[in-house]
Amino acid sequence: MNACVTLCGFGYDIHRFAVEPRPLYLGGVRISEKDGLDGHSDADVLCHAVADAVLGAAGLPDIGYWFPPGDAGCAGISSLLIVAKAVELVEEQGGRVVNIDSSLIAEAPKIMPHVPEMKEALSAVLHVPARRIGIKATTNEKLGALGRREGIAAMAVASVLMPE
Numbered sequence: 001m002n003a004c005v006t007l008c009g010f011g012y013d014i015h016r017f018a019v020e021p022r023p024l025y026l027g028g029v030r031i032s033e034k035d036g037l038d039g040h041s042d043a044d045v046l047c048h049a050v051a052d053a054v055l056g057a058a059g060l061p062d063i064g065y066w067f068p069p070g071d072a073g074c075a076g077i078s079s080l081l082i083v084a085k086a087v088e089l090v091e092e093q094g095g096r097v098v099n100i101d102s103s104l105i106a107e108a109p110k111i112m113p114h115v116p117e118m119k120e121a122l123s124a125v126l127h128v129p130a131r132r133i134g135i136k137a138t139t140n141e142k143l144g145a146l147g148r149r150e151g152i153a154a155m156a157v158a159s160v161l162m163p164e
Contacts, residue, residue: 003164006098009057013048014153016145019148026107026152027118027135028080028125032047037152040069040076046135046152049081050100050122054086055160058095084125095162097126101134101154107149111137 015037022036025044037043051063063082066089067074087097100122104111115137119130126133140146146153 002094004161005164006057007057007160007162009053009055009158009160010046010053011049011052011056011156011158012153013036013052014146014151015043015045015047016151017099017149018043024081026104026111026114026154027113028078028083028121029117031114032135040074041067041079041082042076044079045152046102046104046118046156047083047122047151049154049156050102050126050158051079051083053102053125054083054090054097054160055158057158057160058093058162059075060086060089067134080121082123087126090160090162091127093162095160096163097128097133098159099128099132100126100156100158101136102154103136103138104152104154105138105140105146106152107139107147111135 018038021034024032024036025042027046119133123130
């Protein structure tokens with residue numbers, strides 16, 4: 001059996017709310033029909049942070065490398081596809097995701113009612129049980145751009161088991 005090492009990666013993303021009505025996606029789940037975030041894909045900050053954490057753990061380039069903002073083929077895509085690509089790249093190297101822990105930072109909307117569905121959506125593309133995916137939510141205590149409800153941010157940490 002080959003020796004393996006557990007590696008850790010960190011991801012962060014932030015998007016402002018869109019001016020025009022657009023669906024809000026977080027963790028691959030449609031949260032709202034009109035309060036969406038501005039971005040080239042569906043602007044799912046949680047998925048973006050998770051994907052970057054997975055990629056970072058494996059020492060791979062971030063999601064901007066794999067999904068360039070100017071690429072018309074990436075316009076409006078589901079960010080679950082971005083997470084799936086990160087996982088595919090890790091698995092191609094013989095690795096696997098062990099767990100994810102994440103935090104969403106937003107004054108609104110309420111996140112916790114959607115967490116079980118987010119965990120299930122992410123579980124399917126991460127290839128880990130939902131119980132190994134942590135999703136927490138906090139506010140920015142009305143401080144700064146996030147506190148003024150100008151956008152949403154997310155942070156994530158991934159543990160990835162990789163061959164030595």
